[in-house]
Amino acid sequence: MRLILQQLRREAEGIVSYEFVAADGGLLPPFTAGAHIDLQLPGGLVRSYSLANAPSERHRYVVAVDHASDSRGGSAWMHTVPRPGHVFDASAPINDFALYEDAPLSIFIAGGIGITPFVAMVARLQALGRSWQLHYTARSRQRAAYAQALNALAHENGTVDLRCTADGMARPDIAAIVREAPAGAHLYCCGPGGMLDAFTAACAGLPPQRVHLERFAASQEAATEGGYEVQLARSGRTLQVEPGRTLLDTLLDAGVQIQYACSQGICGTCCTPVIEGRPDHRDDYLTDEEKSANRAMMVCCSGSLSARLVLDL
Template identity: 55%
Template sequence: MPDQPLNVRLRQIRQEAQDVVSLELVAAQGGPLPAFSAGAHIDFLLPGERVRSYSLVNDAAETHRYVVAVLRERDGKGGSTWLHDHPRVGDVLQVRPPVNDFPLSADTAMSVLIGGGIGVTPLMSMVRQLEREGRAWRLHLAARSRQHAVFVDELAALDAGRGLLTLHCGAEDQTRMDMARVVADAPADAHFYCCGPARMIDAFLDASAARPAAQVHIERFAAANEAATAGGFELVLQRSGQRIPVAPGKTILDALLDKGVQVQYACSAGVCGTCMTGVIEGEPDHRDEYLTDEERADNRHIMICCSGSKSPTLVLDL
């Protein structure tokens, strides 16, 4: 089954930058792992029913390992802290097979990659693929300091002195990224890939507003909107007929899990698409960053981790 969890063994854990470690994973029983494409992520199934998504940073041509990088999030919900403090080399962990919501476009003349902090991780596999295929690229990486810049030495090696990598360390040497200039300097047919904190993504979307939408690609860490927790509506599960009230302070996902309804979820922030659920009747209150404007207007799907309901009843395909 495609969603069947994989048992992987931790082969190496390494400090990559301040508060960032990389985890190298191999199949627990040996042999190849499911293939992935540049920009893909895997979900870790952690204790306490926590699920956390991390981008694969190694070359997609490799089938013997997965490599991810984990930033210790001081204000997070504990998933990154657990991955920093508990696993040891040789331990077996569970992950879901790779999924790609941030793929490279095929046969583009130029790819301009823009990363902020740990947002460089999906761009790493993209650079490796572009290099392997002999395709043109430029990477702009923003970090608090060189000590906080993840994989900068590996990227410099891939650059090989060609000037394709620009490191912007605003707090260290005041070379803040001029997002408008980065976009304006790119060829008209360039494709852009941006991953980083909300403020960077918003600045990028403003700067690239005049570019064709098909050439602008983003991956967020978190939704731009707050999750819908007002409650006060009822869920109807179409397949079972079960009716579940959503109380104030709860999300749809909270209400379902409280009643023992088994649903898939990962980021809990409306950005990964794992929890996308069909809508039979009712009007969702969309709060995600995954669906397009057209898909939200159709009201045929909802991200149950963060979205709510504008109608008193919401009938879901569950």
């Protein structure tokens, strides 16, 4: 998809939102709350950004970027280079963090820029007249993007609990929020790794279909131990993965055509079917069940526990 940057807006200290429209002036593909788009940035960088506008809108996509959250160059570029009129290549919306719209209550736990998917989710629940609860942690009020707009929506259907840590406020007690969640409530978390880990631990006893989380950064290091071979079933080629190299590095060096985006085991783009062998799963994309089944792996970050892997490549 080709998008044109229509306007930039300062949403909070260090956080800028970007409004895109279709380059051909038409309607954009529809999206559901929780979806993201992948933007192609210079130097082969691909960055995934959650859509923050209401899913009912077809004329624009809005994403927000935190200057401090990305140490790998994408957010620094976004904050300094593009101006209105800049043309971007982007994926169509993808939703790995879908909202379960029929829940009697949706509980959102957000940290920092992790608020963005919940802005779209709250808009959707407001349109449906469904109940929601937002627990939002930011460093300060100045850094709490969208807090005012969300507060303004919190009347009959919603509540907002904003905690600003630099103002000495305690972080939300995630274990207590989960413990006190009414039966049937769906719980969502998007934020820094520590928050997601606390959320995962607190939700361990809940049915997985009621628990939803989205990571912005990998929770584990990529496997670079090497010392195994990978056989490509379609071409019959065998490659050696050397120590210090990821499986994706090895495949790309050998000229294998493979799709990838985040390189961190988050987006799922590089998911590759496994025919034989035991992957060393390091991603945050597959479920525990999918990992134990060993039928697929994220080649950008995962390695091998067996001496040989056979992949459907």
